[in-house]
Amino acid sequence: MAKKKKLTALFLVTALTLSLLLGGCGNGENAEGKVVIELVQYKPEAVDAFEALEEKFNAEHDDIELVIDSPNDAMTILKTRFIREDNPDIIGIGGDINYSNFLDAEMLMDISDFDGLADIKENYLETNKDLEYVPLDGVYAVPYMANAAGVLYNRDMFEEHGWTIPTTWEEFIALCETIEAEGVQPLYFGYKDTWTCLAPWNAIAVDLCESDIAYQVNSGNATYAEAYKEVAVKTKALLEYAQPTPVAYSYNDACTAFARNQSAMYVIGNYAIPQIKSVNPDMNIGSFVFPASSNADENVLNSGNDLMFCVMEDCENKEAAYEVLRFLLEDENVQIYLDDQSAVPCKKGEFPIAYELEDMSEYINNGIVADYQDHHYPTEMAVDAMIQTYLLDDSENALDTFLTRFDTEWIRYNRDIIAKVKKYQEKGE
Numbered sequence: 367m368a369k370k371k372k373l374t375a376l377f378l379v380t381a382l383t384l385s386l387l388l389g390g391c392g393n394g395e396n397a398e399g400k401v402v403i404e405l406v407q408y409k410p411e412a413v414d415a416f417e418a419l420e421e422k423f424n425a426e427h428d429d430i431e432l433v434i435d436s437p438n439d440a441m442t443i444l445k446t447r448f449i450r451e452d453n454p455d456i457i458g459i460g461g462d463i464n465y466s467n468f469l470d471a472e473m474l475m476d477i478s479d480f481d482g483l484a485d486i487k488e489n490y491l492e493t494n495k496d497l498e499y500v501p502l503d504g505v506y507a508v509p510y511m512a513n514a515a516g517v518l519y520n521r522d523m524f525e526e527h528g529w530t531i532p533t534t535w536e537e538f539i540a541l542c543e544t545i546e547a548e549g550v551q552p553l554y555f556g557y558k559d560t561w562t563c564l565a566p567w568n569a570i571a572v573d574l575c576e577s578d579i580a581y582q583v584n585s586g587n588a589t590y591a592e593a594y595k596e597v598a599v600k601t602k603a604l605l606e607y608a609q610p611t612p613v614a615y616s617y618n619d620a621c622t623a624f625a626r627n628q629s630a631m632y633v634i635g636n637y638a639i640p641q642i643k644s645v646n647p648d649m650n651i652g653s654f655v656f657p658a659s660s661n662a663d664e665n666v667l668n669s670g671n672d673l674m675f676c677v678m679e680d681c682e683n684k685e686a687a688y689e690v691l692r693f694l695l696e697d698e699n700v701q702i703y704l705d706d707q708s709a710v711p712c713k714k715g716e717f718p719i720a721y722e723l724e725d726m727s728e729y730i731n732n733g734i735v736a737d738y739q740d741h742h743y744p745t746e747m748a749v750d751a752m753i754q755t756y757l758l759d760d761s762e763n764a765l766d767t768f769l770t771r772f773d774t775e776w777i778r779y780n781r782d783i784i785a786k787v788k789k790y791q792e793k794g795e
Contacts (some may be wrong), residue, residue, distance in 0.1 A: 461671030474503035483646025509712035515635030554629035556620030569656035667729035
């Protein structure tokens with residue numbers, strides 16, 4: 367009953383709006399007596415890769431049928447199904463606040479005994495531990511693909527002008543000044559879509575903040591007003607080198623402008639590369655780690671678990687689900703996804719790094735990475751809109767207003783989590 371109440375609190379509104387979208391998944395067997403494993407994954411842009419993987423798995427297995435669904439708005443559909451107790455066997459989700467909530471609701475199976483975990487890079491497993499509201503025993507997800515966010519740049523333009531990749535904040539600002547002096551737009555943003563405000567925010571924050579700052583704040587040992595002051599100042603400083611009124615342009619506008627050589631750089635993640643290349647397939651794109659610190663040795667790549675697989679707690683065919691996970695982790699199948707999405711593999715091995723990410727290879731290969739700060743933000747808090755409002759605020763007290771509001775809203779939307787952390791700490795565990 368306790369678990370049911372948790373699920374209802376988390377997902378009831380979604381369920382009321384979409385309760386008739388999907389039917390039940392049956393008894394776990396098809397007409398031929400094969401065990402059916404249903405996987406619902408949240409990345410519709412990767413549907414071609416998943417269709418290829420589904421077909422390949424089913425051609426190679428006589429006793430298991432894999433059914434992969436890649437719906438639009440998958441998280442909403444999943445939450446609806448959870449309320450109806452119509453769970454798939456495996457979900458493919460990102461390492462963000464949804465994962466934290468599913469863990470908190472005790473919906474995910476502890477897969478510590480899955481042998482494939484030994485092949486996953488330790489830093490991506492640790493990233494998931496930071497997403498636990500309070501420390502938990504066990505492992506609840508297999509990190510599959512990560513993303514890499516920093517600064518995309520026009521390689522040809524850099525080579526033509528002799529510009530070099532900066533390694534400190536001061537060098538980055540000097541580069542922007544140089545680019546502007548040579549008659550080129552340094553940066554382009556699509557802040558009309560508020561979520562894009564988080565791209566530079568996250569890339570800057572990983573250099574300047576502890577990766578577990580959310581837990582520190584929830585523990586009462588830190589405040590965002592202190593932790594985020596420099597992040598906020600530097601995020602706003604980028605506007606000096608952006609196109610006029612960046613809030614008038616969408617994500618698609620920014621991708622298109624960069625693809626058409628209207629700026630030398632674009633502060634965004636590798637996930638934008640397919641969109642950019644849909645406009646200019648021949649564009650020579652590079653990317654570098656955002657140098658937010660004055661010390662180059664403190665640079666960290668903003669990289670989080672973009673896709674990971676979780677087995678649902680009520681999955682009745684655990685071994686068949688594990689067989690699906692083993693298949694997905696086979697090198698040639700990992701490569702199918704990499705070729706389609708230019709992602710960063712979470713599996714250990716000699717996988718080629720996408721050409722566009724070569725300048726980040728030192729960080730990727732050596733695990734010098736930190737998760738996106740926004741993966742800890744409650745959706746209801748709308749931090750992206752808060753940042754956009756701050757960027758538009760030209761008043762003298764804009765910074766203090768923003769930081770004060772951040773802490774106030776955090777307490778408002780995380781009251782239950784803060785209480786949970788306090789209770790955990792009082793137990794002395």
